[in-house]
Amino acid sequence: MTTFSQVTGGEMLAISWRSSRRQLIAWTLGIVAVFTATAASVNSLFGTPAELKTYAAATTASSSLYAINGRPFGLDNIGGPIAYEFGFIGAIAIPLMGIILMTRMTRLEEESGRMELLRAGVIGRTSALKSALLLISAAFLVMASGMAMALAALGVSWPGMVLYPLAFGLLGIVFAAIGALCAQLVASSRAVSALGLAALVVVFAIRGIGDVRDNALVWISPLGWAEQTRGFGSARWWPLLLLVTAAIAASFVALRLAERRDLGEGMFARRRGRSTASRGLLNSFGFAARRHRNSITGWSVIAALVGAGFGSVGDGFNTLTKDNKALQGILGGGDAAANAFVSFVVILIALLCMGFVVSGVGKASDEERGNRLEPVLAGALSRPRWLAGHAVTLVGGVVLVALSGGLGLGISNAITTGDSSQVWRLTMATLAYLPAVALLLGIAAVLYGLKPGLLWLAWIPFVFVVVVAVLGDTLQLPDWVKDISPMSWVGRVPLEPVSGTALVGALVTALALAALALRSFQARDIPSH
Amino acid sequence: MHEKEILMTTNQLPTGPIIRIEGLRKHFGDFVALDGLDLTVGPGEVHGFLGPNGAGKSTTIRILLGLVRASGGHTELFGGDPWRDAVELHRRLAYVPGDVSLWPGLTGGECLDILAASRGGLRPERRAELIERFDLDPSRKVQGYSKGNRQKVALIAALAAEVELLILDEPTSGLDPLMEQTFQDIIRERRAEGCTVLLSSHILAEVESLADRVSIIRQGRTAMTGTLAELRRHTRTRVHAVTRSEPMAIRDATGVVGFMTERTGPLFDTRFAVDVEHLDGAIGALHAAGLHTLTATPPGLEDLFRGAYDDQSNESTAQAGVQV
Numbered sequence: 001m002t003t004f005s006q007v008t009g010g011e012m013l014a015i016s017w018r019s020s021r022r023q024l025i026a027w028t029l030g031i032v033a034v035f036t037a038t039a040a041s042v043n044s045l046f047g048t049p050a051e052l053k054t055y056a057a058a059t060t061a062s063s064s065l066y067a068i069n070g071r072p073f074g075l076d077n078i079g080g081p082i083a084y085e086f087g088f089i090g091a092i093a094i095p096l097m098g099i100i101l102m103t104r105m106t107r108l109e110e111e112s113g114r115m116e117l118l119r120a121g122v123i124g125r126t127s128a129l130k131s132a133l134l135l136i137s138a139a140f141l142v143m144a145s146g147m148a149m150a151l152a153a154l155g156v157s158w159p160g161m162v163l164y165p166l167a168f169g170l171l172g173i174v175f176a177a178i179g180a181l182c183a184q185l186v187a188s189s190r191a192v193s194a195l196g197l198a199a200l201v202v203v204f205a206i207r208g209i210g211d212v213r214d215n216a217l218v219w220i221s222p223l224g225w226a227e228q229t230r231g232f233g234s235a236r237w238w239p240l241l242l243l244v245t246a247a248i249a250a251s252f253v254a255l256r257l258a259e260r261r262d263l264g265e266g267m268f269a270r271r272r273g274r275s276t277a278s279r280g281l282l283n284s285f286g287f288a289a290r291r292h293r294n295s296i297t298g299w300s301v302i303a304a305l306v307g308a309g310f311g312s313v314g315d316g317f318n319t320l321t322k323d324n325k326a327l328q329g330i331l332g333g334g335d336a337a338a339n340a341f342v343s344f345v346v347i348l349i350a351l352l353c354m355g356f357v358v359s360g361v362g363k364a365s366d367e368e369r370g371n372r373l374e375p376v377l378a379g380a381l382s383r384p385r386w387l388a389g390h391a392v393t394l395v396g397g398v399v400l401v402a403l404s405g406g407l408g409l410g411i412s413n414a415i416t417t418g419d420s421s422q423v424w425r426l427t428m429a430t431l432a433y434l435p436a437v438a439l440l441l442g443i444a445a446v447l448y449g450l451k452p453g454l455l456w457l458a459w460i461p462f463v464f465v466v467v468v469a470v471l472g473d474t475l476q477l478p479d480w481v482k483d484i485s486p487m488s489w490v491g492r493v494p495l496e497p498v499s500g501t502a503l504v505g506a507l508v509t510a511l512a513l514a515a516l517a518l519r520s521f522q523a524r525d526i527p528s529h
Numbered sequence: 530m531h532e533k534e535i536l537m538t539t540n541q542l543p544t545g546p547i548i549r550i551e552g553l554r555k556h557f558g559d560f561v562a563l564d565g566l567d568l569t570v571g572p573g574e575v576h577g578f579l580g581p582n583g584a585g586k587s588t589t590i591r592i593l594l595g596l597v598r599a600s601g602g603h604t605e606l607f608g609g610d611p612w613r614d615a616v617e618l619h620r621r622l623a624y625v626p627g628d629v630s631l632w633p634g635l636t637g638g639e640c641l642d643i644l645a646a647s648r649g650g651l652r653p654e655r656r657a658e659l660i661e662r663f664d665l666d667p668s669r670k671v672q673g674y675s676k677g678n679r680q681k682v683a684l685i686a687a688l689a690a691e692v693e694l695l696i697l698d699e700p701t702s703g704l705d706p707l708m709e710q711t712f713q714d715i716i717r718e719r720r721a722e723g724c725t726v727l728l729s730s731h732i733l734a735e736v737e738s739l740a741d742r743v744s745i746i747r748q749g750r751t752a753m754t755g756t757l758a759e760l761r762r763h764t765r766t767r768v769h770a771v772t773r774s775e776p777m778a779i780r781d782a783t784g785v786v787g788f789m790t791e792r793t794g795p796l797f798d799t800r801f802a803v804d805v806e807h808l809d810g811a812i813g814a815l816h817a818a819g820l821h822t823l824t825a826t827p828p829g830l831e832d833l834f835r836g837a838y839d840d841q842s843n844e845s846t847a848q849a850g851v852q853v
Contacts, residue, residue: 187672188633188634264672272636272668272669272670273635273636273638273639273668273669273670274636274638274639274668275636275637275638275667275668276638276639276642276667277635277638277639277640277641277642277643277646281635281639281642281643282642282643282646283646287643291632370630371626371628371629371630372630372631372632374591374594374596374626375624375625375626375629375644375647375683376643376644376647377594377595377596377615377647378594378596378619378622378624378647378648378696379619379624379644379646379647379648379649380616380617380619380620380647380648380649381616381647381648382615382616523598524598525557525591525596525597525598526591526596526597527596529557529558
């Protein structure tokens with residue numbers, strides 16, 4: 001009995017590894033690379049005790065940024081600044097790695113019908129889930145070792161060298177387990193990712209509020225547990241137990257649910273619906289709008305939450321730096337510091353917009369990959385009309401996402417500062433990045449137009465733009481590299497005036513890319529080979 | 530512009546073929562999918578399109594639908610160019626793929642309407658009639674649908690439309706025998722109304738009972754084409770006879786293959802296959818041996834199929850036929 005299940009478990013493990021190894025390796029290497037680059041750069045910037053002191057003073061001047069980067073610990077040694085600078089990207093990218101890989105290795109396999117074939121063989125009900133948990137956990141431990149080696153190379157000592165990466169590794173495993181839980185609840189892989197992402201946004205916001213107010217809220221969020229190990233400050237190991245317990249509990253519940261549910265189904269019964277289509281569904285624009293409706297809503301809500309959540313935090317700078325001349329010298333004055341924070345939130349919303357458009361093109365491409373495009377084009381619907389339906393929906397959708405984020409940021413900032421002109425100013429600032437977002441949409445469209453299989457390449461410019469925007473200064477990237485990012489063309493709104501030529505340039509390039517996408521889409525075979 | 534041109538040409542030549550394909554070639558990289566395929570479908574005929582998996586049936590259909598671009602050869606649909614005039618031509622036809630995928634989150638009825646709307650709508654009274662005849666529940670979400678139910682959605686969307694041509698790519702895979710019968714009835718009704726049908730299929734009985742003409746393709750080429758009567762001329766009738774004496778004269782008669790006889794009690798049980806033109810002589814010989822019972826099975830599509838696939842092994846064809 002035991003031998004049998006071990007054998008089948010092994011089979012599934014091999015299958016999962018073969019089908020997902022590229023993603024596992026890419027995520028692991030990518031995160032270790034970004035961390036190593038961040039750590040090395042921070043080390044060269046703040047290597048001396050004097051530099052560390054300045055850094056500590058600037059960082060602790062206001063707790064507003066703790067909402068994003070987390071609370072810093074151990075700023076007297078180089079580990080502290082590294083953890084603080086990597087805080088935001090680590091707290092987002094590492095949980096995302098867990099959620100996305102788990103979705104891919106479980107629900108997506110099930111959705112595609114491949115799992116049905118495997119399950120008809122000697123593969124058990126929970127084998128896929130178990131092997132995904134195992135492989136992803138292993139990837140996180142490899143990631144943690146890589147990060148530890150990077151820290152060791154910079155001379156960071158025990159226990160931070162081990163405790164800090166280990167906390168992140170276990171955090172990733174917790175989110176893989178949360179992803180596994182989501183994958184049992186809802187049936188579509190996109191809904192699984194969305195649910196996981198929503199969970200991440202919630203725990204990120206809770207941790208953020210807890211860190212700014214310095215209260216017990218941080219203990220509600222797994223991100224808080226990882227942070228509270230305080231690897232480079234007064235290190236404590238016991239919060240790791242919370243992470244381990246959470247990972248085991250979530251995995252256990254997910255496995256129990258997986259035992260009980262039907263293949264291809266979620267936990268909720270399906271509802272009946274209309275027996276005829278509404279008129280709006282019967283033209284290419286209305287239809288595309290329906291396909292993207294849920295994701296437009298989801299991304300808009302996330303953007304509004306991010307904007308509103310951080311918008312109310314931003315005011316801390318003003319009050320803190322008003323009476324402190326020394327800090328004004330470091331931060332360049334209260335207004336400037338507040339503006340720098342706000343402009344960072346604007347950038348975050350723009351990045352969310354980019355994520356929305358690239359994944360939106362993916363949704364359009366799913367129509368072809370799912371064999372649903374052929375019968376529609378075999379009707380009297382032309383290729384340009386079909387593509388235009390999705391393009392117009394995505395452009396309209398991204399304007400909604402940007403508006404939600406901009407208004408959320410503007411309104412909450414106006415409430416905390418009592419300055420109602422912020423609503424207009426910050427909303428406009430957010431919209432100013434839209435031509436840059438359109439450019440990325442154009443790139444994704446061209447890749448899809450050429451071949452749906454190439455679409456994943458659009459995530460490379462996305463990651464590049466994220467790294468430049470979030471870590472560009474920390475990594476000391478040369479200006480010419482930063483200038484490749486279309487967001488740099490636009491400039492740092494609302495700190496700097498928007499360059500009109502940059503907006504026009506980005507828009508014209510985006511339109512040219514759209515024309516190229518249409519041309520290549522019209523010339524190729526469907527489905528493409 | 531194009532549309533007018535096409536309408537004119539078809540008006541002038543009402544008897545011209547609906548589909549005319551000559552020497553069609555298509556390669557994907559270095560893989561040759563179609564290698565000089567010919568296919569002609571006249572107005573009002575039900576044309577069976579047969580071939581093993583990977584023979585190029587679906588690729589041919591995708592080229593006809595302007596989804597895939599031909600690498601060479603001539604393709605004409607309603608006298609127009611299927612790639613260039615795709616949208617105009619599609620208003621006059623309806624297509625059912627072999628593997629129907631629908632939109633998760635929508636109901637069967639909604640998917641049906643979307644498919645129909647993409648070609649310019651359908652006749653509502655026919656939609657209701659076909660939903661009834663195919664016994665489909667249109668208010669259920671499609672994730673819960675079986676393959677057969679998904680197939681029904683696409684079939685109803687196509688068959689409820691007012692079109693001149695139906696292109697059906699293995700349309701009944703997943704349907705139960707009862708629904709298969711309903712499908713055949715409806716195709717006959719559409720043919721009676723003058724609709725042309727290109728029916729790619731694996732189900733030989735279906736093609737046999739519906740098709741006026743048949744094209745058999747293999748490895749991207751047309752192996753045989755013609756009416757069933759024409760094609761049957763090249764095949765053999767299977768004979769099973771019980772006689773009172775051993776009919777040894779048949780063993781060496783011309784046109785007879787796969788002769789087998791054995792004694793069962795006082796009688797002789799004999800099976801063989803015989804060329805259509807030599808059937809007369811063989812039956813005469815059986816008669817001379819004292820006929821007790823006789824079953825003669827005319828060649829079915831299975832035999833045509835096998836004949837087209839491996840011409841060399843006629844012996845084994847006949848042998849296999851004996852089993853039926």
